[in-house]
Amino acid sequence: MRSALRRFGRERSALAGIGIVAIVLLAALFGPLLYPASSIAIDHALMGSPTAPSIAHPLGTDLLGRDELARAFSGARVSLTVGVTAMLIAISFGTLYGATSGAIGGRVDAVMMRVIDALLAFPSFFLIITVEALTEKFALALIILIIGLLSWMSVARLVRGEVLSLRERDFVEAARALGAGPVRLIFRHLIPNALTPVVVAATLAIGDNILVEAGLSFLGLGVQPPTASWGNMLQDALTPDARNAPWLILAPGLLIVVTLLGFSLLGDGLQVVLDRSIGQDQGPRTSPEPPLPAAAPLVYEAG
Numbered sequence: 001m002r003s004a005l006r007r008f009g010r011e012r013s014a015l016a017g018i019g020i021v022a023i024v025l026l027a028a029l030f031g032p033l034l035y036p037a038s039s040i041a042i043d044h045a046l047m048g049s050p051t052a053p054s055i056a057h058p059l060g061t062d063l064l065g066r067d068e069l070a071r072a073f074s075g076a077r078v079s080l081t082v083g084v085t086a087m088l089i090a091i092s093f094g095t096l097y098g099a100t101s102g103a104i105g106g107r108v109d110a111v112m113m114r115v116i117d118a119l120l121a122f123p124s125f126f127l128i129i130t131v132e133a134l135t136e137k138f139a140l141a142l143i144i145l146i147i148g149l150l151s152w153m154s155v156a157r158l159v160r161g162e163v164l165s166l167r168e169r170d171f172v173e174a175a176r177a178l179g180a181g182p183v184r185l186i187f188r189h190l191i192p193n194a195l196t197p198v199v200v201a202a203t204l205a206i207g208d209n210i211l212v213e214a215g216l217s218f219l220g221l222g223v224q225p226p227t228a229s230w231g232n233m234l235q236d237a238l239t240p241d242a243r244n245a246p247w248l249i250l251a252p253g254l255l256i257v258v259t260l261l262g263f264s265l266l267g268d269g270l271q272v273v274l275d276r277s278i279g280q281d282q283g284p285r286t287s288p289e290p291p292l293p294a295a296a297p298l299v300y301e302a303g
Contacts, residue, residue, distance in 0.1 A: 007272075007273045008269065008270075008273045011269040011272055011273055013265045013268055013269045013272075014265065014266060014268075014269020014270060014272070014273060015269070016262075016265050017261075017262050017263065017264070017265030017266030017267070017268070017269055018262075018266050018269075019262075020258060020259070020261065020262025020265070020266075021259075021262045021263060021266055023262075024076060024080070024255075024258070024259050024262065025080065027073060027076055028073065028076035028077045028080050029077075031072075031073035031076070032070070032073050032074075035069060035070060035073065037067045037069070037070040038066075038067070038070060039066065039067065039070040039071045039073070039074040039226075039228045040066065040226040040227075040228070041066065041067075042064045042065050042066060043061065043065030043067075044065065045065065046061050046065035047063070047064055047065040048063065049063065050062055050063055050245035050247075050248055051065075052245070052247065053247055057069065059072060059247060059251050060245065060247045060248070060251075062233075062236055062237075062248060063236065063239065066228075068233070068247070068248065069251075070228075071228035071233055072228075072230075072233070072251055072252065072255060074227070074228040074229075075228050075229045075230040075233060075252065075255070076230075076255070076259075078140070078213070078223055078227065078228070078229045078230075079210045079213060079214065079229065079230055079256075079259065080206075080210075081140070081144070082140070082143060082144050082147065082209055082210065083205075083206040083207070083209040083210040083213070084206055085144045085148070086144045086145075086147040086148035086151065086205075086209040087148070087202050087205045087206050087209055088148070089144070089145065089148025089149065089152070090147075090148045090149075090151045090152040090155055090205060091152075091155055091198060091201070091202050091205070093148075093149070093152045093156075094152035094153065094154070094156040094158075094159065095155060095156075095159050095191060095194075095195075095198055096191075097112065097152065097156040097159075098155065098156035098157060098158065098159030098160035098161075098162075098163065099159050099163050099186050099190050099191050099194065100112070100186060101113060101156070101160045101163075102159070102160040102161070102162070102163030102164045102167065102190070103163055103167060103182060103185060103186050103190055104182070105164075105167075109160075113157075113160070116153045116156055116157060119150075119153050120153050120154075124150050124151060125212060125215065127150055128146055128147060128150055128212065128216065129216070129219070129221060131146050131150070132146065132216065132221040132222075133221065140223060140227075143213065143216065143222055143223070147209050147212055147213065148209075151205065151208070151209065151212075154201070155198065155201055155205075158198065158201055159191075159194050159197075159198060162193075162194035162197060163190050163191075163194055166189075166190050166193050166194060167185075167190065171189065172185065172189055172190070175188070175189050196274045197274075199270060199274065200267050200270050200271045200274065201267075203263055203266050203267035203270055204263065204264065204267040206263050207259070207260040207262075207263035207264055207267075210256070210259060210260065210263075211256070211260060213229065214229070214230050214231035214234070214256055215231065216231065217229045217230070217231025217232040217235065218231040218232065218234050218235050219235075220232075220235065230252040230255055230256050231252075233248070233251070233252040234249065234252050234253060236248065237249040237252070
C-alpha cells in the first residue's frame, strides 16, 4: 500500500483526476451552503427570457427565472449519487457473478458466460431506455437500480478472468487442501485477490453512469423537473427561446465533460499505479539461497 501511494503521488494524471473529482464532490456537498439560492424557485420577474450571468446570478437564469448555479450544484449531487450508487450495485453483483463463474468452471461457467454474451448483445443504453419507458416511473431510486443492474456484465467478465488465473495458484490449492469450501474460497481467497482491476473498473464506471443519467434526463426519461440534473438542464437549454443564451448550454455541458475527464484520468492513473505495484509484488519474495560450498577434492589412497 505504501508503494502504491508513493507511485500515485508521482502520477500526474492520477493527481489531476483526483483533484477534479474532489472539486466536484466538494461543490456538490458544500455548494448549497456557500450559495444558498434555491434550484427550483421561479423568479416571476425574470420569467420568459433567460438572463445573462451577473453578480446576482453568476451563471445566469433559465427561461423560468431559476438560478443556473444553484441548479448546477443540485445536478452535481444527483449525478454523483447516480454514478456512485449504480456503480456499487454493478460492482457488487458483477464481482459475485464473475467470481462464482470462474471458481466453479466447467459447464456452469460456460452457461453463465453465455448469459453475459446474450445480455451484451443488446445495446445497454437502448435497453435502459426501453425499461424506463415500460415502467413509466422516473424515481431516482429506480433510475439508479436500472443503470446498476444493466451495467454489471463487463465487471463480471473481468473478475471471471482474474479468478481463472487465481484458482490455479498455490495459496488456493493450499486452502482447498486444508478443507476450505467453495464459499470460503470465493469470499476469502479469490475475490480479495481479484479486486485490483475491479477498483479501476469502478472508477471508470462512475463516469459512465453519470453520462447515462445525463442522456436519460436529456431525453426526458431520467430525473424529472423540478429536480435539477445536468441532463435536463441541457434539455431546457435547447428550446427555441433559449438559443440566444449560450451560457445555458455551456454550464451543464462543461460540468459533464470535466467530471467525466476527472474520473477517466483517475481510473487511468490507478491502473498504471496498481499495475506497477502488482509487477513489483510478483518478484521474488525470498532471498536467494547461498551458493553451495565447493566440493572437497577426492583423495585416493594408494593400496
